[in-house]
Amino acid sequence: MLSPRFAIAYLTQSRPVILMQTFPVVQTIEQRYHLSWLRSVPALLETGKTQSALGQLYCQLGEWDRAAGAYLRSLNAFSHAEDAVSLGHTLTHLSVVFAQRQQYRWAYDYAAQAVQHLHNTADDAGYAAALHTLGMGLYYRRRYRLALRTLEKALALRHELGDELGEAITLGCMGRVYAVRGEHWCALSCYEAALDGYRQHQHQLEGNSYEIMIRRRIARLASGAGHTDLAIAHFEAALMLCQKCDRALAAEILTDLASLHEGLRQNEIALRYHQQARQLQQSAKPKASENDAPTPISLQPTEEGYY
Numbered sequence: 001m002l003s004p005r006f007a008i009a010y011l012t013q014s015r016p017v018i019l020m021q022t023f024p025v026v027q028t029i030e031q032r033y034h035l036s037w038l039r040s041v042p043a044l045l046e047t048g049k050t051q052s053a054l055g056q057l058y059c060q061l062g063e064w065d066r067a068a069g070a071y072l073r074s075l076n077a078f079s080h081a082e083d084a085v086s087l088g089h090t091l092t093h094l095s096v097v098f099a100q101r102q103q104y105r106w107a108y109d110y111a112a113q114a115v116q117h118l119h120n121t122a123d124d125a126g127y128a129a130a131l132h133t134l135g136m137g138l139y140y141r142r143r144y145r146l147a148l149r150t151l152e153k154a155l156a157l158r159h160e161l162g163d164e165l166g167e168a169i170t171l172g173c174m175g176r177v178y179a180v181r182g183e184h185w186c187a188l189s190c191y192e193a194a195l196d197g198y199r200q201h202q203h204q205l206e207g208n209s210y211e212i213m214i215r216r217r218i219a220r221l222a223s224g225a226g227h228t229d230l231a232i233a234h235f236e237a238a239l240m241l242c243q244k245c246d247r248a249l250a251a252e253i254l255t256d257l258a259s260l261h262e263g264l265r266q267n268e269i270a271l272r273y274h275q276q277a278r279q280l281q282q283s284a285k286p287k288a289s290e291n292d293a294p295t296p297i298s299l300q301p302t303e304e305g306y307y
Contacts, residue, residue, distance in 0.1 A: 048077035108137030168197025
C-alpha cells in the first residue's frame with residue numbers, strides 16, 4: 001500500500017506535468033487557479049477531486065491545517081462548478097476537520113451548510129453523513145437535545161439504507177450525548193450497540209482504534225456508575241487490542257486499571273498495573289538519533305473522524 005506521504009507527493013508534483021510543459025511557471029496544483037481556461041467545469045471538477053484527495057490524505061496524517069486548506073480549495077472549485085453533491089461532501093469533510101481543530105463554531109456552520117446542499121439530492125448516504133456531523137456540531141455547542149434529534153435522523157436514514165457500520169458510529173456519538181446529559185443507562189446501551197455493530201463490520205475500518213475508544217468509554221461510564229466488573233472487563237479487552245500496536249495508549253489503559261483497583265483498595269494489583277504502565281511509557285519513548293527521521297504522531301481517531 002502506498003503511504004499517504006507518497007500519494008501527496010504524487011498529487012502535488014506529478015499531476016501538473018502537462019501544465020508545466022506548456023506553462024513553466026506553474027509549479028503546484030494551487031497555481032492552476034490562475035489559468036483562466038481551467039475555469040471550465042471539467043477542469044474545476046478535476047481540481048476539486050484532486051484537492052479532496054489531498055485533504056483526505058492530510059487527515060490520515062493528522063495534519064488538520066493542511067487538510068483544511070485542501071478542502072477549502074476543493075470547496076471553491078466545486079462551488080464554481082455548481083456541483084451540489086460534491087459541495088455537500090466537501091462541507092461535511094470540513095466540518096470534521098474543524099471539529100478536530102476544536103473550532104466548533106466553524107464545524108457546526110459547515111455541517112449545517114452540508115445538510116442544506118444534500119437535503120434535496122439523491123445522495124441519501126451523503127445526507128446521512130451530513131446529519132451525523134451536524135449532530136456532533138450541536139453536541140460541541142452544548143445543544144444536546146437538538147443534537148440527539150439530529151443524530152436520531154441520521155441513525156434512521158442509515159438503518160433505511162442498510163448502512164450497519166454507519167449506524168454503529170452514529171450510536172457511539174449518541175452515547176456521548178446521553179453520557180454528558182447524565183443518562184448513563186441510555187449511554188451504555190448506545191455504546192454496547194455501537195460496539196456490536198462495529199465488530200460485525202470491523203473489516204471496513206483500518207485497525208482497532210474505534211473499538212478501543214468505545215470500550216474505554218464503556219469502562220469509564222461503568223466505573224462511574226459503580227459497575228467495576230464491567231469496567232475492568234472492557235479496560236482489559238481494550239488493553240489486549242492495543243498493547244502490541246500502541247504502547248503509549250496501552251500505558252494509559254494500565255493507569256486507568258490501576259486507579260480502578262486503588263478505588264477497590266486492591267493495592268497490590270494497582271501497584272502491578274502502575275509498574276507495567278511505567279515500563280511501557282519508557283519503552284514507548286523514541287531514542288534520539290541524528291540519523292533517524294522524525295516519526296509522524298500516531299492518530300487515535302474519534303467519532304468525528306468517521307462519518
